Amino acid sequence: MNPLNLGGxxxxxxRGALLGLAGGLVAPGAAFGQASIDITTARTDPIPIxxxxxxxxxxxxxxxxxxxxxxxxxxxxxSALFRTVERGGFVQTxxxxxxxxxxxxxxGIGAQALVTGKAExxxxxxxxxxxxxxxxxxxQIQGTAFTAPAANWxxxxxxxxxxIYERLLGEKGYFDTRVAYIAENGPRDRRTRRLAIMDQDGxxxxxxxxxxxxxxxxxxxxxxxxxxxxxxxxNQPRVFLFxxxxxxxxxxxxxxxxxxxxxxxxxxxxxxLSSTRGGDANLFSVDLASxxxxxxxxxxxxxxxxxxxxxxxxxxxxxxxxxxQQLYVMDAGGGGPRRISFGRGRYATxxxxxxxDLIAFTRISGGQFxxxxxxxxxxxxxxxSEGWGMEGPTFAPNGRVLMFYRETPARDSRGNGYSARLSMxxxxxxxxxxxxxxxxxxxxxxxxxxx
Amino acid sequence: xxxxxxxxxxxxxxxxxxxxxDGAATATGAGAVAPTSSIRAGSQExxxxxxxxxxxxxxxxxxxxxxxxxxxxxxxRWLGQFPQVQxxxxxxxxxxxxxxxxxxxxxxxxxSARDTLxxxxxxxxRIATIxxxxxxxxxxxxxxxxxxxxxxxxxxxx
Numbered sequence: 001m002n003p004l005n006l007g008g009x010x011x012x013x014x015r016g017a018l019l020g021l022a023g024g025l026v027a028p029g030a031a032f033g034q035a036s037i038d039i040t041t042a043r044t045d046p047i048p049i050x051x052x053x054x055x056x057x058x059x060x061x062x063x064x065x066x067x068x069x070x071x072x073x074x075x076x077x078x079s080a081l082f083r084t085v086e087r088g089g090f091v092q093t094x095x096x097x098x099x100x101x102x103x104x105x106x107x108g109i110g111a112q113a114l115v116t117g118k119a120e121x122x123x124x125x126x127x128x129x130x131x132x133x134x135x136x137x138x139x140q141i142q143g144t145a146f147t148a149p150a151a152n153w154x155x156x157x158x159x160x161x162x163x164i165y166e167r168l169l170g171e172k173g174y175f176d177t178r179v180a181y182i183a184e185n186g187p188r189d190r191r192t193r194r195l196a197i198m199d200q201d202g203x204x205x206x207x208x209x210x211x212x213x214x215x216x217x218x219x220x221x222x223x224x225x226x227x228x229x230x231x232x233x234x235n236q237p238r239v240f241l242f243x244x245x246x247x248x249x250x251x252x253x254x255x256x257x258x259x260x261x262x263x264x265x266x267x268x269x270x271x272x273l274s275s276t277r278g279g280d281a282n283l284f285s286v287d288l289a290s291x292x293x294x295x296x297x298x299x300x301x302x303x304x305x306x307x308x309x310x311x312x313x314x315x316x317x318x319x320x321x322x323x324x325q326q327l328y329v330m331d332a333g334g335g336g337p338r339r340i341s342f343g344r345g346r347y348a349t350x351x352x353x354x355x356x357d358l359i360a361f362t363r364i365s366g367g368q369f370x371x372x373x374x375x376x377x378x379x380x381x382x383x384x385s386e387g388w389g390m391e392g393p394t395f396a397p398n399g400r401v402l403m404f405y406r407e408t409p410a411r412d413s414r415g416n417g418y419s420a421r422l423s424m425x426x427x428x429x430x431x432x433x434x435x436x437x438x439x440x441x442x443x444x445x446x447x448x449x450x451x
Numbered sequence: 452x453x454x455x456x457x458x459x460x461x462x463x464x465x466x467x468x469x470x471x472x473d474g475a476a477t478a479t480g481a482g483a484v485a486p487t488s489s490i491r492a493g494s495q496e497x498x499x500x501x502x503x504x505x506x507x508x509x510x511x512x513x514x515x516x517x518x519x520x521x522x523x524x525x526x527x528r529w530l531g532q533f534p535q536v537q538x539x540x541x542x543x544x545x546x547x548x549x550x551x552x553x554x555x556x557x558x559x560x561x562x563s564a565r566d567t568l569x570x571x572x573x574x575x576x577r578i579a580t581i582x583x584x585x586x587x588x589x590x591x592x593x594x595x596x597x598x599x600x601x602x603x604x605x606x607x608x609x
Contacts, residue, residue, distance in 0.1 A: 415591030
């Protein structure tokens, strides 16, 4: 995919360059200038935005224009930080808007921001021009063109959604991402559990393993090309690597017993995991180049679910060394472990926000499960969602949204009524909704931005 | 005491057989009216019907309970009778915990049962262990009774 600047500059593969100010196309001093609207404001007062169909020069172009606009609307509305405004009867056509927006029309229907553009098929590729406008000062905020293989038209829509999110809210978006998870099928005592992957909005779904062995707990490499997960292949439960480009799987490490709960280091050079031996489970890091193993904990007890801080300097993990499951933070080398969870109940599955400011967790207390967040020093605990069963939070790459899985109890002794489904929720604790999957689902893992 | 214990075990095995129609390893519960003659000595069916294939654990614990130890003693004697038999000990947890921790907990329970068998004289290399955490329950309900049956280590003939 080659996004290219409308100003005719060179193509850039890197996202940073893509999102950089587009030369003279950006109007300085627009009302949406960096700090004028932030996410906190948008949570209570979503930004009204009009995303009419993009114009198309041919019927095929019109189809892309309509589909891309629909994906963008769905992304923005789904975040609950935007309100999409429908084009009314008196408002100019997408074709006319793509040429020159007639701002009073869009002001009239209450839009504060406007997206215009056109889609043009070029052989087996599609080129999409997109402009983002600030309606009140009648100023262009951004103008960018993307070209991609036609089959990847959805990614263009997600990239545009991320540009809109970043330009209007001042923070990177999370739409050009995927979710790896475990697709579950069949009765609970002999479920099939397959590694599956889909776009963040549920599209482009596919299974990565065939169900002949159980797969659990997928985790993304920072380059989004590799997944570490737990596999029961040959009835030997251990951590495997799955390469998304080649489809190849291989076990990681040469541990004698079970290995579980893998997590890549932020530099992508090693994987930290838990290895069981005797009555203990300890954390080890495995260097991906040399495959050398290094023991990190030997605390006595079960140490599982490690996760690095985004700067790689610290590790949060789950341990019962103090008697029951609690959260601990230590230096990446294993020094200075200190407990950070002190609320009522047991704490588990800690994950560090990509922003570094929060740790999300599962809490089990009084027969209820909950998903919450706390600061890395253990302060400021907030519960976001509570229920009969839920666990396994994963952050969107901008740290603003969590995905996790939620279970319902069996209502009889045959297990009827049990289900496991993915949910997502804003870290402020609102806008929880189910993520649709073809089957029952667990262990979601949100990828980094794809470009 | 022994009679009472055996009664409790029989009830457990029966429940497991009723609540899941898992036709595999534990098909014949202790309560099933099968003539013992049709069961091959040294088989899984023999272990289930005449010895007891599983021990249960308290919530979040992995030490073999005093009331479960007799089952492992019988298993050890049985394994002594059939020296060619090799087994897997499968550790499990109930659904009231998180997946990764329960995998480690299930492994600790399997190891705990294995260590007891070894202490009772079974050669270590005859016993392999594996954990399924909360992901392969024996009882499918979401009740205290189901959870009690699911916190288990099951000995399975390889």
